[in-house]
Amino acid sequence: MSPIAPQHRAATAKAKWEREEMLEDTVERIQVGEFESIGQAVRESGFPKTTLHRWLHGAKPRNKAQEERQNLTEVEEKELARWITLCTVSGRAPIPEVVHEMAEGIRRRCVKGVNESGMEIVTYEPIGKRWVGRFLN
Numbered sequence: 213m214s215p216i217a218p219q220h221r222a223a224t225a226k227a228k229w230e231r232e233e234m235l236e237d238t239v240e241r242i243q244v245g246e247f248e249s250i251g252q253a254v255r256e257s258g259f260p261k262t263t264l265h266r267w268l269h270g271a272k273p274r275n276k277a278q279e280e281r282q283n284l285t286e287v288e289e290k291e292l293a294r295w296i297t298l299c300t301v302s303g304r305a306p307i308p309e310v311v312h313e314m315a316e317g318i319r320r321r322c323v324k325g326v327n328e329s330g331m332e333i334v335t336y337e338p339i340g341k342r343w344v345g346r347f348l349n
Contacts, residue, residue: 239267288318308344
């Protein structure tokens with residue numbers, strides 16, 4: 213199996229997020245009555261009827277369904293992916309160690325206001341060695 217270029221991975225992740233945002237928008241439009249029926253929503257959006265039904269009945273997208281077990285939230289992942297994309301586009305694709313450190317920095321920033329000096333209220337297990345590869349995929 214050949215490695216996937218960082219640019220392709222970032223583009224694929226961006227496409228997935230954009231698709232999920234469009235799907236969320238379609239479901240919201242169904243709920244507020246902008247579509248006369250689910251059939252109309254299917255025709256206009258191109259999403260499968262079963263997908264719309266699942267989302268209407270509370271199913272979450274993959275990136276949100278497991279969010280509480282993830283190292284980074286969806287928003288944090290988007291921030292990290294955006295940073296990787298900017299670096300890659302400028303010709304300086306970050307090495308895995310730098311991506312790992314950036315992810316740890318994002319997590320530290322999240323608890324900065326929660327943990328007071330001398331008292332650690334929120335702690336995280338360190339991000340694993342293979343996390344970067346899974347995140348990029």
